[in-house]
Amino acid sequence: MSGRINGVLSILALNLLFVGVAGLRTAEAADPAAGQAVFRAQCGICHSVQTGHNMIGPSLFGIVGRKTGSETDFHYSTANQNSNLTWSPDVLDKYLESPRTVIPGTKMTYAGLKDAAKRADLIAYLETLK
Ligand code: HEC
Structure with missing residues (x-):
């Protein structure tokens, strides 16, 4: 059960990272x-x-x-x-x-x-x- 929650949490963290990187990209590219x-x-x-x-x-x-x-x-x-x-x-x-x-x-x-x-x-x- 806790492994499953950890899995969900790490997917969430990855998503946040991805959104963060994508956000930075649009801020930098003209x-x-x-x-x-x-x-x-x-x-x-x-x-x-x-x-x-x-x-x-x-x-x-x-x-x-x-x-x-x-x-x-x-x-x-x-x-x-x-x-x-x-x-x-x-x-x-x-x-x-x-x-x-x-x-x-x-x-x-x-x-x-x-x-x-x-x-x-x-x-x-x-x-x-x-
Ligand atoms: C109040 C009017 C005005 C505004 C606002 C203005 N310009 Fe100009 N612009 C001129 C005039 C007049 C000239 C001609 C300058 C000269 O002959 O000394 C010029 C010249 C230029 C030139 C040189 C063109 C050439 O063929 O050598 C560029 C590039 C330019 N403007 C870009 C812009 C950009 C981009 C903006 C917006 C950020 C802008 N201008 C805002 C009036 C304006």
Whole structure:
């Protein structure tokens, strides 16, 4: 009888361990769906994700891997235009944390997203825009 209870208990413990590990995993892996929600809340007011559709900011369609200032119909600041960066996930991560640190003089009036996990989700979403 007690062996049986022990068996049940160890299965319970295993389940808890599994749920724990699965929970950690989702917390660590970047989630594009969560990133889309961040985009809608924080970027969508100024940026479209449709190709060629510029608003207050340039379209972010195909942004990952693109060079700074390459949306031809958008009037960039000279700071952005001349920064000569490529929007790799790494550069985007630093820029989105603090735009004015990476491109001093940018006209993007966005203070920055300090939460690293949210930035990772957001960048995972930006990577789907192609
Ligand atoms: C208040 C409006 C505004 C908000 C909010 C905003 N941006 Fe911008 N963004 C701009 C403007 C304007 C530019 C052009 C900057 C320049 O020319 O100096 C820009 C430029 C950029 C660029 C460089 C594009 C290129 O082609 O070089 C990226 C990447 C970018 N924004 C991403 C984002 C993301 C992601 C968010 C949300 C976290 C965001 N922006 C929030 C207005 C905004």
